Amino acid sequence: MSTAYLDNNATTKVDLRVVEAMLPFFTEQFGNASSIHEFGAHVSKALRDARKQVQTLLGAEFDHEIVFTSGGTESDSTAILSALECMADRDEIVTSKVEHPAILTVCQHLEKIGRAKVHYIGVDAFGRLDLEAFRAALSPRVALVTLMWANNETGTIFPVEGLAELAKEVGALFHTDAVQAVGKVPIALKDSAIDMLSLSGHKLHGPKGVGALYVKRGSRFKPLMRGGHQERGRRAGTENAPGIVALGLACELAGQYMAEENTRVKALRDKLERGVLETVPNCFVNGDPHDRLPNTANIAFEYVEGEAILLHLNRAGIAASSGSACTSGSLEPSHVLRAMNIPFTAAHGSIRFSLSRETAEPEVDRVIEVLPGIIERLRALSPFWAGAQKAAKDFKPIYA
Amino acid sequence: MWDYTDKVKDYFFNPKNAGVLDEANAVGEVGAISCGDALKLMLKVDPVSEVILEAKFQTFGCGSAIASSSALTELVIGKTINEALNLSNQDIADFLGGLPPEKMHCSVMGYEALQAAVANFRGEEWKDDHEEGALICKCFGIDEGMIERAVRMNRLTTIEAVTAYTKAGGGCLTCFDALEGLLAKVNAKMVAEGVLAEAEAYKAGGADPAALKKKTQAARSAENAGNAGRAAVRAADVAPSPVSPLAPPPKPLTNLQRIRLIEETIEDIRPLLKKDGGDCELLDVDGSNVLVKLSGACVGCQAASMTVGGIQERISARLGVPVRVIPAKSH
Numbered sequence: 001m002s003t004a005y006l007d008n009n010a011t012t013k014v015d016l017r018v019v020e021a022m023l024p025f026f027t028e029q030f031g032n033a034s035s036i037h038e039f040g041a042h043v044s045k046a047l048r049d050a051r052k053q054v055q056t057l058l059g060a061e062f063d064h065e066i067v068f069t070s071g072g073t074e075s076d077s078t079a080i081l082s083a084l085e086c087m088a089d090r091d092e093i094v095t096s097k098v099e100h101p102a103i104l105t106v107c108q109h110l111e112k113i114g115r116a117k118v119h120y121i122g123v124d125a126f127g128r129l130d131l132e133a134f135r136a137a138l139s140p141r142v143a144l145v146t147l148m149w150a151n152n153e154t155g156t157i158f159p160v161e162g163l164a165e166l167a168k169e170v171g172a173l174f175h176t177d178a179v180q181a182v183g184k185v186p187i188a189l190k191d192s193a194i195d196m197l198s199l200s201g202h203k204l205h206g207p208k209g210v211g212a213l214y215v216k217r218g219s220r221f222k223p224l225m226r227g228g229h230q231e232r233g234r235r236a237g238t239e240n241a242p243g244i245v246a247l248g249l250a251c252e253l254a255g256q257y258m259a260e261e262n263t264r265v266k267a268l269r270d271k272l273e274r275g276v277l278e279t280v281p282n283c284f285v286n287g288d289p290h291d292r293l294p295n296t297a298n299i300a301f302e303y304v305e306g307e308a309i310l311l312h313l314n315r316a317g318i319a320a321s322s323g324s325a326c327t328s329g330s331l332e333p334s335h336v337l338r339a340m341n342i343p344f345t346a347a348h349g350s351i352r353f354s355l356s357r358e359t360a361e362p363e364v365d366r367v368i369e370v371l372p373g374i375i376e377r378l379r380a381l382s383p384f385w386a387g388a389q390k391a392a393k394d395f396k397p398i399y400a
Numbered sequence: 401m402w403d404y405t406d407k408v409k410d411y412f413f414n415p416k417n418a419g420v421l422d423e424a425n426a427v428g429e430v431g432a433i434s435c436g437d438a439l440k441l442m443l444k445v446d447p448v449s450e451v452i453l454e455a456k457f458q459t460f461g462c463g464s465a466i467a468s469s470s471a472l473t474e475l476v477i478g479k480t481i482n483e484a485l486n487l488s489n490q491d492i493a494d495f496l497g498g499l500p501p502e503k504m505h506c507s508v509m510g511y512e513a514l515q516a517a518v519a520n521f522r523g524e525e526w527k528d529d530h531e532e533g534a535l536i537c538k539c540f541g542i543d544e545g546m547i548e549r550a551v552r553m554n555r556l557t558t559i560e561a562v563t564a565y566t567k568a569g570g571g572c573l574t575c576f577d578a579l580e581g582l583l584a585k586v587n588a589k590m591v592a593e594g595v596l597a598e599a600e601a602y603k604a605g606g607a608d609p610a611a612l613k614k615k616t617q618a619a620r621s622a623e624n625a626g627n628a629g630r631a632a633v634r635a636a637d638v639a640p641s642p643v644s645p646l647a648p649p650p651k652p653l654t655n656l657q658r659i660r661l662i663e664e665t666i667e668d669i670r671p672l673l674k675k676d677g678g679d680c681e682l683l684d685v686d687g688s689n690v691l692v693k694l695s696g697a698c699v700g701c702q703a704a705s706m707t708v709g710g711i712q713e714r715i716s717a718r719l720g721v722p723v724r725v726i727p728a729k730s731h
């Protein structure tokens with residue numbers, strides 16, 4: 001059976017060139033970068049090269065603005081806690097309701113222990129930030145604004161460069177979780193007001209467990225991990241040399257493939273959406289139709305439940321994911337779709353297909369081929385569908 | 401994904417008895433689309449022998465919801481109404497070779513649908529509209545009766561288990577006090593009846609160290625387990641709330657006292673709403689109408705109605721008289 005991996009926002013396949021590049025650092029090049037001898041010097045040089053590769057992809061001014069971490073989650077935590085510690089006279093955080101748990105859970109915890117007051121800015125039906133509420137939340141009490149560059153569930157892009165300027169006006173630090181954006185949208189940090197940016201290796205065909213935090217030169221920073229002097233004292237712990245070398249090459253390759261992401265991959269994504277929307281009644285695309293990642297398609301199917309769809313897709317060899325409650329063990333649909341006010345009739349049946357440069361056209365064709373039948377079968381089972389069919393003809397949701 | 405048994409998968413992919421039964425003379429409908437699952441059970445019952453001749457179902461829900469519904473139809477066909485009523489939700493789960501603990505509510509949904517269908521056959525009103533004791537969980541529309549049945553039938557002794565079996569408390573958990581009180585009450589009754597050991601019973605309130613410990617453990621494991629234990633974390637958060645819906649009704653209050661109490665109640669709830677990114681502000685009190693401004697996550701969505709329900713319940717309990725909470729139109 002042919003298979004289709006369309007869950008690249010969850011994780012990507014490591015590029016074989018990346019695998020090859022990292023392997024020697026487990027064997028011959030096993031040295032510690034901090035050592036004075038030849039074993040260490042070679043590794044140290046490899047880390048420098050990797051830092052430059054990440055710097056180039058981010059359009060950063062200096063390579064030492066890149067701090068290697070264990071991934072997106074560590075970068076996010078570091079940024080938030082650093083900002084609060086640096087800005088001792090300020091205790092508010094501005095973020096959004098649709099952030100990844102790596103941000104939201106930390107904010108909720110800080111609120112709970114009384115360490116910070118957090119403003120969770122809402123979004124509209126397309127997942128776009130409520131700019132009015134955002135401006136209203138800004139004040140000289142705000143230590144940090146943290147807003148994601150691109151949403152992992154819908155792909156909706158926040159205009160972070162502009163938002164960072166606004167944050168600057170009140171003297172707040174600005175951090176962005178760009179884990180889903182890096183490699184898919186052009187980034188030029190040199191000319192931006194962004195102080196900190198998180199990225200993760202495994203979302204761009206690098207390995208899991210390695211990532212980076214960009215910290216603009218001159219921006220205030222306090223480390224999360226203390227210990228040795230690695231990463232100029234900003235992230236202690238012997239460097240994960242194989243992972244860092246891999247991340248460097250993954251970033252270089254991501255830069256080379258960015259055009260493809262925005263042409264071939266985007267065309268495949270559009271084909272998938274069109275193919276599904278044309279053949280399946282009562283479904284619509286979640287997210288900002290104008291400013292969205294080129295690889296993400298989040299489609300809501302009314303009157304069916306997401307886990308049921310995924311089980312059928314899985315049996316047909318198709319890997320996707322859902323914002324449905326049932327798959328996660330929680331009882332409510334995704335916080336992102338709830339914040340967007342997607343009606344429950346559709347939020348429970350929302351499926352995310354996320355593509356990558358590894359995606360081939362037959363994979364998309366396979367979805368278009370099997371999905372209509374799956375939805376039809378499940379709707380035949382659904383007690384709500386018969387009653388809704390009349391409404392189906394003039395189905396025009398404001399979200400689509 | 402879930403670790404479903406082969407039988408669950410088989411009944412999901414090839415459900416038996418799916419569809420509409422036109423000659424049904426016993427129909428039970430439970431759940432709602434907003435809750436993420438719903439089941440319509442249709443039975444054709446011989447009016448004389450009361451044997452269930454045919455059974456069909458329609459289900460909106462996940463894999464285990466569909467499999468449980470189909471299993472239920474297989475279990476009841478050929479049984480008399482009275483025999484069918486002896487089935488428990490555990491029988492449905494057993495038929496399928498077991499369900500993941502978080503999915504037990506799917507079997508309970510099947511059980512509830514069967515009760516509803518039998519009530520319909522007998523011309524009784526199925527009390528799914530929360531008349532069976534108080535409505536406990538507003539998010540999922542779960543009443544006292546259903547929780548008590550699930551607790552008894554499955555010998556549940558923790559809040560997390562009640563949530564897994566009934567979904568009650570799986571949403572905003574403003575119902576924690578009520579849920580806890582009910583679980584303690586039912587467990588106590590079960591102890592008195594000799595069907596539950598004293599040591600196992602859940603005891604409400606911070607007075608009992610064992611219960612407290614259970615809660616902190618739940619919170620800790622929830623922090624590790626992420627979503628799965630979210631309800632439990634919140635449970636621990638709201639436990640010390642001074643407001644109990646079971647508080648005795650106070651003496652008649654002056655208008656000023658009333659407003660002050662309403663203000664206090666809203667202040668008590670706000671941290672909880674804020675945790676979900678929402679907020680609530682008192683605008684006006686007009687007789688028994690309380691006008692509030694909801695903001696953030698509370699606005700507009702279906703969650704608004706459950707938020708309003710929760711606030712209303714708390715204010716009513718605090719004042720000892722029912723009030724209506726009306727959210728002001730914003731935007």
Ligand SMILES: Cc1ncc(COP(=O)(O)O)c(C=O)c1O
Pocket residue numbers: 009010070071072073074076100102148150151152177179180200201202209210211
């Ligand atoms: C937007 C976003 N932020 C953070 C993360 C966490 O990254 P990591 O898995 O590297 O910790 C992810 C991925 O799961 C993500 O999608």
